[in-house]
Amino acid sequence: xxxxxxxxxxxxxxxxxxxxxxxxxxxxxxxxxxxxxxxxxxxxxxxxxxxxxxxxxxxxxxxxxxxxxxxxxxxxxxxxxxxxxxxxxxxxxxxxxxxxxxxxxxxxxxxxxxxxxxxxxxxxxxxxxxxxxxxxxxxxxxxxxxxxxxxxxxxxxxxxxxxxxxxxxxxxxxxxxxxxxxxxxxxxxxxxxxxxxxxxxxxxxxxxxxxxxxxxxxxxxxxxxxxxxxxxxxxxxxxxxxxxxxxxxxxxxxx
Numbered sequence: 584x585x586x587x588x589x590x591x592x593x594x595x596x597x598x599x600x601x602x603x604x605x606x607x608x609x610x611x612x613x614x615x616x617x618x619x620x621x622x623x624x625x626x627x628x629x630x631x632x633x634x635x636x637x638x639x640x641x642x643x644x645x646x647x648x649x650x651x652x653x654x655x656x657x658x659x660x661x662x663x664x665x666x667x668x669x670x671x672x673x674x675x676x677x678x679x680x681x682x683x684x685x686x687x688x689x690x691x692x693x694x695x696x697x698x699x700x701x702x703x704x705x706x707x708x709x710x711x712x713x714x715x716x717x718x719x720x721x722x723x724x725x726x727x728x729x730x731x732x733x734x735x736x737x738x739x740x741x742x743x744x745x746x747x748x749x750x751x752x753x754x755x756x757x758x759x760x761x762x763x764x765x766x767x768x769x770x771x772x773x774x775x776x777x778x779x780x781x782x783x784x785x786x787x788x789x790x791x792x793x794x795x796x797x798x799x800x801x802x803x804x805x806x807x808x809x810x811x812x813x814x815x816x817x818x819x820x821x822x823x824x825x826x827x828x829x830x831x832x833x834x835x836x837x838x
Contacts, residue, residue, distance in 0.1 A: 615810070616801040619672040619706075620788040623781065623800070626671060626757060630679070630775040632664025634767065642765035644773025648683045649760045653746035656685025662763045662775035670707075671754065671784070673732035677701015681775075682741065683761065690747040695738040705810045707733045713806045717751065722799065724752040730800060753798055756783040 632642050646660035663680040677697050684691040698707065705711060714733070716722065722729040730751035736742065737749045748755065759779025766772055787798045802810065 612802070612804060612807045615807055616796075617788070617791055619802070620784070620791045620800075622669060622672040623754075623784040624671075624788060625669060626759065626777065626779040626781075628666055628668025628670065628775075628777050630662055630664050630666030632662065632765075632773040632775075634771045638663070640771075641767050642771060642773030643680075644763040644765045644775050647760065647762050648685055650685060650779070651758050653690070653748060653755045653757065654688045656687065656690055659684040660761050660763050660775075662773070664773065664775070666775060668777075670732050671730075671750070671781075673706040674704040675701060675707055677703075688745040689743065690745070690749070691741050691743045692737050692747055692749045693739075693741045694734045694749070696734060698733070703733075705813050708813070709733055709735060711806070711813070712809050713802055716803075716806070717800070724748075727752045729753045729798070753800065754781055754784075757781045 630644075632644050634640050634642050637643070643661060643663040646658065648656065648658040648660040650656045661682045665677065666679050667676040668674070675696055675698075678701060679694065679696040681694045682692065696703070696707075706713070708714065714731075717730045718728045725748075727748040728751045730753055732750060734749065737747075742749065746755070750757070757779045758781070759777065761775070761777035761779075763773065763775040765774070784798075787796070787800070790797065791801065
C-alpha cells in the first residue's frame with residue numbers, strides 16, 4: 584500500500600469523523616439547520632374545496648396570481664378550503680382561507696389558517712424562541728419580521744403594502760405562481776395549487792454547509808432543544824418508593 588493511498592484513506596477517515604461529530608452534537612444542530620435551509624427554498628402547496636352555503640353553487644377557488652420577487656406581482660386568486668403545504672420551513676395541513684391580489688409592487692393579502700383544528704409544525708407556532716428572535720428589533724427591516732410563517736399580521740383582514748413582506752422580509756425573492764380553479768357542474772369541486780422558489784434561500788442553503796449564515800436564521804442550541812421537545816408531553820418522574828425501616832420493638836411473646 585502506497586503512502587498516497589494511506590494519506591487519502593486517513594483524510595477520508597478524518598472527514599467521516601468530523602461529519603459524525605457535527606451530526607451527533609446538540610440534537611443534530613448542524614443537520615437540522617441544513618434541512619431547514621433547504622426547506623426555505625420552496626413554497627409548495629395544494630388544496631381542495633367544494634360548494635357550500637357561503638359561496639353557493641360556485642366552489643370558492645378561482646384566479647391566478649404570479650410574482651417575480653415581492654416587487655413584481657400580477658393577478659388575483661382566492662381559495663377557501665382544506666389544504667396542505669410546505670411553506671418554506673413551515674408545515675401546515677388544515678382549513679384555510681387565502682386571498683392574494685397583486686399589481687406590480689402593490690399587494691393585497693389575507694391568509695387565515697386554522698391552527699386550532701389543523702396541524703402545524705414548530706415554525707408555524709407563535710412565541711417560540713425562534714419566532715421571538717425573528718421578530719426581534721435587531722432582525723427587523725422597516726418594522727417587518729425577518730421570517731413570519733404563521734401569518735398573524737394578515738389573518739384578520741385584507742392587508743396591503745408595496746411591497747407587503749407578509750412572510751417576512753427575508754423571503755423577498757420568492758418567485759412563482761398560485762392557481763385556483765373550480766368545476767361547479769359535475770364534481771362541484773375546487774382546487775388550489777402553488778409553487779414558488781426563492782433563489783436567495785438557495786445561496787443561504789449552500790453557504791450554510793461551510794458555516795456561513797448571512798440570514799441569521801439558523802437555530803441556536805436553545806431553539807434546537809425547544810424544537811426537539813416541542814409538543815411532547817413532559818417525562819414523568821418515577822414515583823419513589825419509601826421503604827419503612829424494620830421495627831425493632833420486642834413484643835411480650837418474643838421475650
